[in-house]
Amino acid sequence: MKLNIVYFVALLCLSIVVHQPWAGATPRMQEHDKTHADIDIDLSEWELAWSDEFDYADRELDKYWESQNGPSGHILCSRWRENAVVSNGILELVNRKERRGGQDWTSGSIWTKKKFKYGYFECRYRYAEANGTNNSFWLMTRGADPKEGKRFEIDINEGHYPNEVNTNxxxxxxxxxxxxxxxTHPSDSKSYTYGTRHDYSFPLEIPVTTRKIRMVSNNGPHFHVREFRVFSEKRGKYPPPMSKAADRRLAGLVDYAKDPKLIITSSGSYNRQTKDEFAVDGDVATSWITQPKGQKWIEFEWPSDITVGCIQFINGWNDTKSDKWVGMASDFKIQYHDGKDWVDITSLDVTTSSNFGTDYHTFGLKWTEDEIVFYLDRKEIRRERNEFAFSESPIWLSLAIIKWDGPVTDAIDGTSMKVDWVRYYQPKSDDTDEPE
Structure with missing residues (x-):
C-alpha cells in the first residue's frame, strides 16, 4: 500500500459554540472501563483521508515526517532520526544503549509534517518488549497558543509493557x-490494565499438605498485596475474596495465614509503612507493597504441617473516584514446598495471554469539536467532553525510556516499538440530497 493523501472540498458553515472552562481534573487510573466497552467504531461512516503504510525505503520517511534529534530532559533517552527505521513495511522506533546527547540511552520520536483537525485517527503497533518503556501514539500542538482553544496534548495511548494502556x-x-x-497544568489521565484482575481464589481439587507456601513474581514495577489467605479444606464454596466473610471466623474453615506462629519473609517492602505482615492482617485497606526492583516474593512458614484447600489473594489498589482496580501483578506463581522442592499450585503470565509486545493492537481516537473518544481495537474505552482542543495538530509516534514504569535495565537495549500503519479518516459527506 502507498501513502495516500485525499483532499476534500467542503462548504464551511459558521457556528457559535460556547465551551465551559477546563476544570483541570486530577489524574486517575482505572481497570477496563465497562461503561463504553464493546462499542465499535463504524468505519462505514468514515472515509480514509490520509495514511502511511510505511511501504517505502527508509530515506522516504523524511518526506512525510519530522524527527527529534537531540536530548530529552524529562525522560532517560535522547532521540534521533537514526533510531526511526523503516524496513519491510514496518516503522521501528529502536532503543539503544549508547551515550549520546548527554544521556545513556537513545530512542526515536517523529511527527507528521501535515497537520490534522477533527476526525478518526488510528495506529496499529506493538510495544517494545521491556519494562521502563513508553510507547506512544499522540497529538500535540506546537509553538505558541493557537487562535482557537488551548495548546493541548492528547495521548491516544502511552503504552507500558506488557499490558497497560494509558490515555491522557x-x-x-x-x-x-x-x-x-x-x-502544574490541567490534565486528565486514565489507565487500563488487560489480562489481570484484583481478586483471585484458587480452590484445590486435591488439597496439599505442606509447611511452606510462597508467592513469586517478576512484575516490573512494585505492586500491592492487600490480603493473602490460606484456607483449610472445606466442603462447598469458599467465601468470595472481596466479601467481609472471607476474613471472619467461619465454622469449619481455618485461615492459616492468621496463625500467630506464622513466620513471614519477603523480598522487601516499598517503605516502612508497607510491611509484609500487612498481607495477612485481615484488612484490605492495608497492604504489603513490594520493593520497586528485582524479583518480588513473599513466603509463609508454619511450625507444623497444614492441609491447604484454597488460596486467595487481593492485589492492586482501588481508585475511589472511578471505583476501578489498577496496579495488579502481571505475572505470579503460587507454590507449596513438598519437603524437597517448590511445586506450582497456580500461575499467571500476561506475556502469554495479553502481551502488547508480541501482539499488534489498534489504538484509535475520534476527535470532534464536542468530544474526545478513545478506542482499543476499534472498541470504545473512554469518552470525554472536548473543552479546549480546537486547533490543528501533527500526529506523533514516540518511544521513550522512563523510570516510572519498572526498572531500566539492559533488557531494553535493542527493543523497538513496531508500527504497521497510521490512518486518518473524515466523516463521509452526505450525497443523498436531491438536485434542485
Missing part, C-alpha cells in the same frame, strides 16, 4: 506555579 488529555496553555515552586 493535557492543557499546556494554563500552566501555573505551586507554592513549592513546582509547575
Amino acid at each position: 488529555i493535557h492543557n499546556w496553555s494554563d500552566i501555573r506555579t505551586l507554592p513549592n515552586g513546582k509547575q
Whole structure:
C-alpha cells in the first residue's frame, strides 16, 4: 500500500459554540472501563483521508515526517532520526544503549509534517518488549497558543509493557506555579490494565499438605498485596475474596495465614509503612507493597504441617473516584514446598495471554469539536467532553525510556516499538440530497 493523501472540498458553515472552562481534573487510573466497552467504531461512516503504510525505503520517511534529534530532559533517552527505521513495511522506533546527547540511552520520536483537525485517527503497533518503556501514539500542538482553544496534548495511548494502556488529555496553555515552586497544568489521565484482575481464589481439587507456601513474581514495577489467605479444606464454596466473610471466623474453615506462629519473609517492602505482615492482617485497606526492583516474593512458614484447600489473594489498589482496580501483578506463581522442592499450585503470565509486545493492537481516537473518544481495537474505552482542543495538530509516534514504569535495565537495549500503519479518516459527506 502507498501513502495516500485525499483532499476534500467542503462548504464551511459558521457556528457559535460556547465551551465551559477546563476544570483541570486530577489524574486517575482505572481497570477496563465497562461503561463504553464493546462499542465499535463504524468505519462505514468514515472515509480514509490520509495514511502511511510505511511501504517505502527508509530515506522516504523524511518526506512525510519530522524527527527529534537531540536530548530529552524529562525522560532517560535522547532521540534521533537514526533510531526511526523503516524496513519491510514496518516503522521501528529502536532503543539503544549508547551515550549520546548527554544521556545513556537513545530512542526515536517523529511527527507528521501535515497537520490534522477533527476526525478518526488510528495506529496499529506493538510495544517494545521491556519494562521502563513508553510507547506512544499522540497529538500535540506546537509553538505558541493557537487562535482557537488551548495548546493541548492528547495521548491516544502511552503504552507500558506488557499490558497497560494509558490515555491522557493535557492543557499546556494554563500552566501555573505551586507554592513549592513546582509547575502544574490541567490534565486528565486514565489507565487500563488487560489480562489481570484484583481478586483471585484458587480452590484445590486435591488439597496439599505442606509447611511452606510462597508467592513469586517478576512484575516490573512494585505492586500491592492487600490480603493473602490460606484456607483449610472445606466442603462447598469458599467465601468470595472481596466479601467481609472471607476474613471472619467461619465454622469449619481455618485461615492459616492468621496463625500467630506464622513466620513471614519477603523480598522487601516499598517503605516502612508497607510491611509484609500487612498481607495477612485481615484488612484490605492495608497492604504489603513490594520493593520497586528485582524479583518480588513473599513466603509463609508454619511450625507444623497444614492441609491447604484454597488460596486467595487481593492485589492492586482501588481508585475511589472511578471505583476501578489498577496496579495488579502481571505475572505470579503460587507454590507449596513438598519437603524437597517448590511445586506450582497456580500461575499467571500476561506475556502469554495479553502481551502488547508480541501482539499488534489498534489504538484509535475520534476527535470532534464536542468530544474526545478513545478506542482499543476499534472498541470504545473512554469518552470525554472536548473543552479546549480546537486547533490543528501533527500526529506523533514516540518511544521513550522512563523510570516510572519498572526498572531500566539492559533488557531494553535493542527493543523497538513496531508500527504497521497510521490512518486518518473524515466523516463521509452526505450525497443523498436531491438536485434542485
